[in-house]
Amino acid sequence: MRFKGLDLNLLVALDALMTERNLTAAARSINLSQPAMSAAVARLRTYFRDELFMMVGRELVPTPRAEGLAASVREALLHIQLSVISWQPFDPAQSERRFRVILSDYVTLVFIENVVERVAREAPGVSFEFMPIAEDFDELLQRGDVDFLIMPESFMSKHPHTGLFDDVFVCVACEGNDCIGESFSFDQYMSMGHVAVKFGCSLKPAFDEWHLRESGYSRRVEVVVQSFSIIPRMLSGTRRIGTMPLRLAQHCAQSTPLRILNLPLPIPKLTEAVQWPMLHNTDPASLWMRQTLLEEAARMAPLEQVYPALARQFVSLETTAA
Structure with missing residues (x-):
């Protein structure tokens, strides 16, 4: 089917190529043969007057024009899928979603x-x-x-x-940590060694770290971990402290000897x-x-x-x- 000169089937091929970044895998995902997918790529290039993809090793790398088309094409296909093809009453008991x-x-x-x-x-x-x-x-x-x-x-x-x-943030420490009592001051909190969370390869700071930075404070971080649930294990046998959500601290305290204390500074909920x-x-x-x-x-x-x-x-x- 053509719409203003564009074969709409080519949009399905373009979306598959953007998702898979591999000609063979893209063809397989939409049940096309590899020659048919190659022909679709050629027709896409002709219509949009752009190479759309460059081969780098075994990966198809999209051009800026292809990157610019990707979101709109996916949005159009999703709209058809949800509003036209799949629209029907949802029965949870029978669904395989x-x-x-x-x-x-x-x-x-x-x-x-x-x-x-x-x-x-x-x-x-x-x-x-x-x-x-x-x-x-x-x-x-x-x-x-x-x-x-x-x-x-x-x-x-x-x-x-x-x-x-x-949830609220609390301070956690090993049960045997004798550096702090039932409560401690802001100065103590800032001077002690911390186990802190940073996410992903870019080491994006967690909510508590982000808030402290926004307030102009910098902790002495001695250990960086990828998730809050690792903090309690990294405190065991040390004098370090950590900051984590209360609900998770309570969950971890069921299996790890852990002290939970109020933070000496107000971090937002x-x-x-x-x-x-x-x-x-x-x-x-x-x-x-x-x-x-x-x-x-x-x-x-x-x-x-x-x-x-x-x-x-x-x-x-x-x-x-x-």
Whole structure:
């Protein structure tokens, strides 16, 4: 079928090439022979008057023109998929939908387990693919390559999102750490050695580190780890301290000897939120899963029940800072 001189089937080929970056793999993904895919590439080059892809080793590297087309082509194909082809009432009990979700180990440990258990009961054919937080998460959302992203609300982009649950940051130390008592001062906190989290190859700072930098403070970081859940293990047998979300600290304390103390500085509450591609806004399956996530988040224990004394002290610190 042609639209203003363009064979619309070529857009499917272009999207596959942008995704796979390999001619053979792209052809296989849309059930074309390799010669047919080569012919499609030639026709795309003729229509757009651009090479679109250059061969570098065994990988197809897109030209700036191809990069500029990629998001619009994927958006158009997704719109057709969701609004024309797949639009039908969603029955969780009969569905075999697979949800791809980007989330941290923190969310995995304190929240997602209950969601998976509930879905197994209500929708046994539904499956999940959980993925680590990547630096290109906004591009993955834009392309519709993932269904949901769960991360701190303050780091989210323009796609629609809604809050799930709150947490607060606390200080953690090895149970045998005798450098601190039941509480300690800001000066002590800043002078002690820290185990801190930085994400990805670019070592992007976690929320607590980002807030401290914005406030003009710099900690003495002696150990850098890739996730909050590793912090307790790195404190064992040392005099170092770490900063991590309260709900996760409580979870880790069940298996690791850990002291949990109030922070001597007010770091804002952490709000974990769920975000989805704009094109999924009215997708029945996405709507059902969003509702499931929100209902399970509402069942989580309030912060004052997770650790009453620390929750009250945090509120006091917030009030003082204000």
